[in-house]
Amino acid sequence: xxxFSRSAxxxxxxSGILLAGHALYFGTMEVVLANALVxxxxxxxxxxxxxxxxxxxxxxxxxxxxxxxxxxxxxxxxAFHVQLGNEMSDQLxxxxxxxxxxxxxxxxxxVKLVSNFIAISDxxxxxxxxxxxxxxxxxxxxxxxxxxxxxxxxxxxxxxxNETNSVARxxxxxxxxxxxxxxxxxxVTQNALELNTxxxxxxxxxxxxxSTLQFQDMSSQLIEHARMRMAALKEIxxxxxxxxxxxxxxxxxxxxxxxxxxxxxxVASADRHKSNPVAQKDFGTGDIELF
Amino acid sequence: MAKIILAVDDSTSIRQMVAxxxxxxxxxxxxxxxxQDGLDKIKGQATVDLVLTDQNxxxxxxxxLIKTLRGQPQFSATPILMLTTESSDEMKxxxxxxxxxxxxxxxxxxxxxxxxxxxxxx
Numbered sequence: 134x135x136x137f138s139r140s141a142x143x144x145x146x147x148s149g150i151l152l153a154g155h156a157l158y159f160g161t162m163e164v165v166l167a168n169a170l171v172x173x174x175x176x177x178x179x180x181x182x183x184x185x186x187x188x189x190x191x192x193x194x195x196x197x198x199x200x201x202x203x204x205x206x207x208x209x210x211x212a213f214h215v216q217l218g219n220e221m222s223d224q225l226x227x228x229x230x231x232x233x234x235x236x237x238x239x240x241x242x243x244v245k246l247v248s249n250f251i252a253i254s255d256x257x258x259x260x261x262x263x264x265x266x267x268x269x270x271x272x273x274x275x276x277x278x279x280x281x282x283x284x285x286x287x288x289x290x291x292x293x294x295n296e297t298n299s300v301a302r303x304x305x306x307x308x309x310x311x312x313x314x315x316x317x318x319x320x321v322t323q324n325a326l327e328l329n330t331x332x333x334x335x336x337x338x339x340x341x342x343x344s345t346l347q348f349q350d351m352s353s354q355l356i357e358h359a360r361m362r363m364a365a366l367k368e369i370x371x372x373x374x375x376x377x378x379x380x381x382x383x384x385x386x387x388x389x390x391x392x393x394x395x396x397x398x399x400v401a402s403a404d405r406h407k408s409n410p411v412a413q414k415d416f417g418t419g420d421i422e423l424f
Numbered sequence: 425m426a427k428i429i430l431a432v433d434d435s436t437s438i439r440q441m442v443a444x445x446x447x448x449x450x451x452x453x454x455x456x457x458x459x460q461d462g463l464d465k466i467k468g469q470a471t472v473d474l475v476l477t478d479q480n481x482x483x484x485x486x487x488x489l490i491k492t493l494r495g496q497p498q499f500s501a502t503p504i505l506m507l508t509t510e511s512s513d514e515m516k517x518x519x520x521x522x523x524x525x526x527x528x529x530x531x532x533x534x535x536x537x538x539x540x541x542x543x544x545x546x
Contacts, residue, residue, distance in 0.1 A: 240435075240436070240437065243437045244436045244437050244440065247437050247440045247441060247444075248440065251440065251444050254444075254448075336448055339444065340445065340448075340534040340535065343441040343444065343445060343534050344531055344532070344533055344534065345531075346437060346441065347437075347438065347441065347530055347531035347532065348531060349437060350435045350437060350438050350509070350530065350531075351509055351530065351531070353435070354480065354509055419511070419528060419529025419530050419531060419532060419533075420511070420527075420528075420529045421526065421527070421528050421529075421536060421540055422516065422526060422527045422528075423525065423526040423540070423543075423544070424519075424520045424524060424525060424526055424527070
């Protein structure tokens, strides 16, 4: 547009000189007037062209102004990325901690639950064993008492009739007590057998519970895997939060590419460190393979 | 005399469950929290009758434990079973190459576990 304006200016000046020469050559008033009008028309056209050129430049903006506009956009984008990075980092950090707490609470609960089941099973087993042992002791006691009774009957053979009668009465009383004791022991033995059956059932139930409670271990491993990935993403968000000093579009794009490279690096590192350990399609009890 | 089994797992609840299952069947159980702890616990032990180990553990994983044990003469023929959530063929192949006797995928059925152990060590 500048070149065009200069050409118009030069053209106007040349036209003015030619028109002046033409007016001087012919020397008439009409020619001078006509040439002056033509010259004024040329100058007016030149002025109009100049004004259009200015307007056009105002609409398009100055090249320097365009540069400063790009810079502003990049600065605003960078500031947005910093804010976004910090926000993401905070959120990921909170989620990482919350998942860790959930994992710890679940683990603690399951450990206590298993301990209690095992304690119940052990308690019933001990009770069953003690009842069995008590029954055996009573049985032994009855055997000993019977032997002593027979021994006392033999000893009484050479005694006086009064003494013999007294021994016989005592023996009958002891025999009656022993019958009661035998009856009691039968009950104890029966109870011991029942306790043994209960213990076997409790143990079987604990074994079933063991199959079920192992799912906590699997979920714990999945949570740990998710936490590892969250930690990697948090590192990238933190890096975004630190921000860069990119002032041109090229530097800004390089910064974005750097974040992308960091993401790839952390994801690859997470995969290398530990692949997802729980990949079963069927969550029934697991396969067994002997090599 | 009761047979001795080394049970290695970083999960407390799994260790409890394995120990309960094995003790209820009359085995003596040595518990360890990872591969390194397992090696420490059986140091000086003439032998153990069977090793039951998890794969993913801190400090030393199951595969490394198997390789280390296979490098020691007293454990070169000891049956070693892997008890893990890992179920890929790739991992099983690595286990076999390291010297594992068998592979059990969690969650385990206590009855089946005892059957396998009985089959392996009698």
